[in-house]
Amino acid sequence: MSTRGPRGPYAKSAARRQLILEAALAAYAEAGSRGVSVRDIAERVGLTDAGVLHHFGGREALLTAVLEARDVVAAQKFGEEAALWHAEMLTENAGTPGLVKLFVDLSAAAAEPGHPAHEFFTERYQVLRRRYANAFAAGRPADQPSAAPGAAADPDWAARVLIAATDGLQQQWLLDPSIDMAGDIARLRDVLLEALERSAAAPREQPTG
Incomplete structure (x- = not known):
């Protein structure tokens, strides 16, 4: 050949x-x-x-x-x-x-x-x-660091992510109706709520000087 x-x-x-x-x-x-x-x-x-x-x-x-x-x-x-x-x-x-x-x-x-x-x-x-x-x-690859220190989850961030996922899932669902949009968004909502709760419970850094 x-x-x-x-x-x-x-x-x-x-x-x-x-x-x-x-x-x-x-x-x-x-x-x-x-x-x-x-x-x-x-x-x-x-x-x-x-x-x-x-x-x-x-x-x-x-x-x-x-x-x-x-x-x-x-x-x-x-x-x-x-x-x-x-x-x-x-x-x-x-x-x-x-x-x-x-x-x-x-x-x-x-x-x-x-x-x-x-x-x-x-x-x-x-x-x-x-x-x-x-x-x-x-x-996570060894050469990929996690989020920057102090980059805590906040409600505005969670809202952007949830809206983005909702809009994006609708597009994917139109192409593949087997996707469970409601179930996926409910799971993501719970993950975001857990992230917000962990962020709220994390100790705050005290200013120095």
């Missing part, structure tokens, strides 16, 4: 797709909260809008491929358990609000089974749940 990559027109097409995706990621990184149009991407690679979409089959498929490329870049840079152990990844995401908005918008649209991103998001959540479950089972 040959180990060579694609040749001829196929190789050229794959290379052009990769170039377009790199241009799209760069465009989103530089755009801030401003949206990115197909024309913005096309101008970076010297193509027309139609020329860009030709390589992906449509705008929604192109945007789905952009998110797939973002996941690949993150995995290469931070490792497969990026979001679990590496806060740096989320810090980096905060610097590209355009990509975050694209993710939110596309994940909502992908609830429709016929949407080009439906399969991507369905598989993404399945893979992440399995991957993070394994990471949690293995425990």
